[in-house]
Amino acid sequence: MITARTSGRLAALVAAALLAASAPALATETPTHVEGELASGATWVMDVPENWNGTLLLFSHGYQAAGGPNPAENAPSDEAARIALDEGYALIGSSYATTGWAVEQAVPDQLATIDEFTARFGPARRTIAWGQSYGGLVTTTIAERHPDRVDATLSMCGLVQGGVANWNSTLDPAYAVKTLLAPESDYPLTGFADAQQASQAATAMTGVVERAQTTPQGRARIALAAALHNIPGHNDPAQPEPGERDWEAQQRNQYEVMTRFPVTAMQWRQEAESRAGGNMSWNTGVDYARMLADSPHAPEIAALYDAAGLSLRDDLDALARAPRIEADPGAVDYMTRHVAFTGRLSAPQLDIHTTGDGLVPVQVTSAHRDAVERAGSGDLLRQAFVDRPGHCTFTAGEQLAALHALETRLDDGVWRGTDPAELNAAAEAEQPGAGHAYLRFRPTPYPRPYDLAE
Template sequence: MMPRTRPARRTTARRSACAAALLLAVTALPASTAVAADTASHVEGQLPSGATYMMDVPAAWNGTVLLFSHGYTQAGSPNPAQNGPDATTKALLLEQGYALIGSSYATTGWAVTDAVPDQLATLAAFNDRFGAARRTIAWGRSYGGLVTTAIAERHADRIDGSLSMCGLVHGGVANWNNTLDPVFAIKTLLAPDSDVPLTGLKDQAAATGAADAMTAVVDSAQTTAEGRARIALAAALHNIPVWNQTTQARPAADDWDAQQANQYDAVKGLLKIAAFSRRQEAEVRAGGNMSWNTGVDYAKLLGRSSVRKEVKELYKKAGLSLKADLAALDRAPRVSADPDAVAWMSRTSSFTGELTKPQFSIHTIGDALVPVQTESALRRAVTAAGSASLLRQANVDNAGHCTFSPAEQVAALHTLEDRISTGKWHGTDAESLNSRAAAADSTTPARYVAYRPTPYLRPYDLAHPADGQ
């Protein structure tokens, strides 16, 4: 048992000490015993599904529990339970009195059918051990944003609100359609004679081989002006931003070469991470290929892309005909989906847009893995479902996937809590969010910015009956 902690100043040293102390807290309370007011607890356990869970409850619990859904875990990788996005943010929230809980999910990969019930079971286990919370907020990042949104739509009675951070809020079908498009362009324009399959990969070894082959194609293409222009076109079909890693220099608005060089790195990352390996795992779950490009007008898609001007300028510089390459994409044999696989992905991983509790969704504008345009797809669904008043979105001016500061995350959480408490949204503009972030933790950045993403290029949701193959 830990002694009662004194009110603490938010310093890095104090947060580290708090986090370290909590990790040493006791874990053996009986399920029927509530935690005493002067006790901080760290609890780990296992659910009947085999998933593990983690709970941290501070000495002066404020009555709010935060149910954290973690991101995608590659099949075969370690899969520990997680109850927060990072150690610093967790320490800040524990100092403020929040209880933090989360599970590992019973399986890795595209695990939504395990993740949602495991998260709800973790919440039930928390209530059994510590008593019902005054307020429950579901939150998550990356793939965990998809899990969080699924909970928000399908189990709203279990929560009071939700926060998605850099989430796959466009849903599974839209995700895999938009992942197919850039790889289709690469194969068609840069390796038209290749026999590398884009879907229907037999196993992870085949996925690795396909990724390696396409990466070699892209590496070779990057050495010529023509190849670089075509890589930029492929990137544009995924809305890959021109500044997408914090290690990159932010290119000038008309520095087309620097922009393309940044996208080249991201395209290779897409090939290595999602386009083959993660696709293969998801296809096994879905029972077949869940994406298609039959009927897609790639000229129209490019016309809506956030980086279309860069593509046009690079084609002009290379002396290539963009019109001819778009025509080549139109003529190329298309990829058809397995209807049963689409139905599975739609049923488990796509959204109706029907919210009954408030949701706040934040994104970095320089995200190449889950582009900020996914937020446009979410708004499309929520607006069509008549739930727009329950959704607010905000964007952080930073490169990379989920590269939020602790201050930015806590500010988003406080903004959602304010909506839950008052019944009205207050302070969702960039200036107000930055003010909240500075108040939450002045030692880490506050970079919210007024920004409106362009449309998502391949939306699919259950609020639009016309969506389909």
């Protein structure tokens, strides 16, 4: 007779057999580190611990400027890699075949790296893709377009608004700086002939911003340009945190981002345009007055304009009257085909973002959330936020806590452990004393969303 006890034993034996059947085909007796090269020319790196738990973590690294170093990476930091390997995860990642805006190359290179791993170590029981910054864009592209290759995805400080929205939003501050601070200048904002012209334009715009910072009027206009991109007033851990209404200190912090912004807005843009075959962004039909009204920085701008004796209405009218920029349809089509998001998810995704990100402002998560909800995939997405200035300034514990929350969703079929207190407790267990800072937060709307959600 089968009793409850023997039934339980049978169930355990069956579960053990199923686990053995799904375990890696090739176990490693010692920790293994291997490097290699794909047919595309991309390099890859793999680390497999001797106690591999069967879960494979595919890491997508951030943006590497054209012509710069392009090493393969398989974790967001050495500390995160150490913790993950100690816990039994296998880590892999590729360099991508090219630097720059290489999503077209990055996605197949990442998938080919999974294939390389499988050939060497056997199939993983579970594959989770994680990536940071531009790598979050790559990770989300894999989630939407190759859902059969991964079981879940984690985007950390990622460009989850998609490529078209990213370049549209990047155009807006540059347009405001040129219109309000250098209306007689002739440097282009889009359609660069080559990298040299883009570099010259970036140098010219940086000079405009630096000179403007010397007057109250210039500072107010810099703040307005920054607000159109939602650049926060505390965006670097090295900055003293301004008071809630210390507009001058907030503007100084935004200015630091704006002096670096022309490189992104022009030099990185030019490289992306060379891939897309033209300009992939536009501001025709954009209402900048409405955009500012929806910005969390609107009170700051009003105060700075009032202190400078400037008319904010006059400057908004100037933005409305100035010649607008039209996109090249073929370039928009390229960017849409490769990296505009539908919002349709087939597996769980967790987005984490710092609240004080000056390069990829936290509002990008609003664009992703809205697209996913419209596509009917809202139950597969969760987002969590860390109260800290800077781009990708997570602790390793915060990243591993997010990873474990994602695994819980896979194991249980429901989201657990994504409450800020739970995430902080999990992060502390991973990395004691690192000052983890998840908090309850809902970002304001993204200023210029663009997606393919149905």
